[in-house]
Amino acid sequence: MKIDKLLNSPWFVKIVAVFLSVMLYTTINMDPTTTPSTPSLLPTGGDQQEVIANVPVNVYYDKDKYTVSGIPESANVYIKGPGSDVTKAKLQNEYEIYIDLSEADLGSGRFDLLARGFSSKLDVQIDPVVANVILHEKVNQIMPIEVDFLNKSKITEGYKAEEPIVLPNNVKVSGPKDLVQRISSVKAYVDLKDATETIMKNVPLKVFDNEGNQLELEVEPTVVEVRVPITAPNKTVPISIERKGELPTDLSIKSIEVVPNEVTIFGPLEELEKIELIENLEIDLSKLTSDTSMNIDVPLPDWAVKVNPDKVQVNVSIEEKVEKVLEDIEIKVNGSESTKVTFVSPENGKVDVTILGAKSVLDNITAEDIKVALYTGDYKSGQHKIDLEVSGPQNVEWKLSKSNVTVKIVKNE
Template sequence: MESKWFIRIFALVIAILLYLSVSVDQRGSNYSAGSNNFSTTVEDVPVEAYYDQDNFVVTGLPETADVHLEGNSSIVQITKSLRDFTVYVDLTNAPIGIQKAELKVKNISDKLKVRIDPAVVTVNVQEKVTKEFSVEPEFNKNALEEGYTAEEPLVEPGKVSVTGGKDVIDQIAYVRAVVNADAPVNETFTRKADVLVLDKNMNKLDVIVEPNQVSVTVPVASPSKTVPVVIKQTGSPKEGIIIKSIEPSIREVILYGKKKVLDETPSIEIPIDVSNIERDTKINIPIKLREGITAASPETITVHISVEKEETKEISNIPIRYNGLAKGYGLSFVQPVGGETSLTVKGPAHVLKDLQADDFELFIDVNGLTEGRHEVDIQVEGPEDVKWELVLKTAIIQIAKT
């Protein structure tokens, strides 16, 4: 308040000095009393509107007007310096609708000629309406880094109150919050965004929005790829232990990361060391991520390992066949006599139970051997899920011409 009075007193002093200066100039120039008139323009004077603001809204009113002053130079200068007059429009009893209204001025000396520009304005008086609208978030997905995707943005608060003339409220087609972000975007972000109220032609409407800003969160997801889980057994089980099965709890995982790296990743390998496994076991194994892969879902895999005790079975009288004997020659076994031998087979009990001699093929390769006695290795072919050991690893044969 003291500052305001100081400014007014200071302006009054300046105006008096200007008046004395003008008076001296006039006496020096022999101006007549009739030539003491002076005119000036006070620009950008705020325009006030008087109306029932609780129930009506007025649009079309200019924010400021220019006031042209003419009269005694000292009064003109003081009025211009103080600027303590008011430009207003009285719409207290104005009807609803578009109409002409006269701008007026008050708190100004009646000794001055006053002209307001504009003198008349076109205003629209409308019933005041407040309506709630949902805010539609908008985000330019071109700002995303290659391969990244944006989910539906989240707005807080999700609704705003819009106040304006009834005819303007009826024109509302979109209430949007446009969020901007510097490219390239590769993570979830939150920004403040102005709320825009638009008509069907995307023109901004003159309304009051509460709140006029909302918080927009854009969830950004990195590129992803679903790949199969591949179990890789490492190490050897202890003597007498058979790994019956290794089963992951899931068959696929979702990987997230750079698109190029994902394209080069056909599967996810889970190494399982069985060297210390002695009984049925369940292991939780974290998924190891290569460079360029940022996350996996799930992050760990449960692996079930089933084991069996290894048993032994002797299978006898398995015939030894031979391959590659040249025409015109005969072959006889010196050892083993009769061309039969035995195998010691190790494996799961349920597999050994049904094994017979005809499940194995024993043979020797005599290709290129000539007449005479030879010692050759005995080779075995048999089921994959068992191990075996020959009682006799080599055979002694006699080849003779027939």
């Protein structure tokens, strides 16, 4: 018979042996608690059971009129049924656990946790089964926002936090009437640790009662923008330019302009009280032969936090040097009022002064602008030769017809 021939065929026996080996291997290695990802070579039977843990619980109610408490954050769901339906439910995640309060009255009550989105072939059990829920009348209150600073003592030395700016500066707080009535403040917290510049950040809000207890209420908006200016004590002082070297002999400075001519120094208050100007800004005249503009760094004192601006522009205007003679400038005598001074040479007590500088500068200088003086305080009675001292406008040089004078001093005893 054909069947006998088939059974006696070595190829048929080999094929059957391979098939049985595959089925035996699959049976031994298959996980009995899960549905295989590929169709089994052997038929399966019976129900499969799974637990879906920590499923969020949704709640439905009129959120414009009410608030609720007592809703569990999550529930565990136990499902049992055909393996393919159990696997599909877990993988597709189309189910929902919820509590329906749309027809509930104000006050407390026990409400079932409900499920939907599961196959009708599945047996679904929820833990917990019910929840003790309170439905409250919802009330609103507009509250200003207070900004509290954290680590205020740890702000960078020399800096301080100014008045914060909050946008928006008021928020709507909603919740049960008994909780809303307890509201004392709505706060935003800003950390000042190591701050050196203005802080701008979005900050979540917290609601507190008079005793500092945080209240769980709805806040709209939940986050506000806070801007905290961070500054240091400061003082505005002028700038002093120091000159190094000399211009070529045929040139003179018409003007030196500093832009800006003042800077603001930030630092400890006790140091700011001592400083009157910024020095050590130096220009080298020996390198200049014509009008020049240059940017110079403003030196920062060791104790200062910063200086603003940190650079200034120095504009130097240069012209050809000319001369102008101012005749008969009276010599002023400085010394004790009890000392009598008589000029021996020159007898009239006057000298000529030749001033040198830019023509546009000299044109505006008169004899009243030049002061020539001598000092007799250290001299005893008798005749003495004393050097003269001259003072006058900036950017002007001078030469005296006599650099010293002879005077007779009589001191009253």
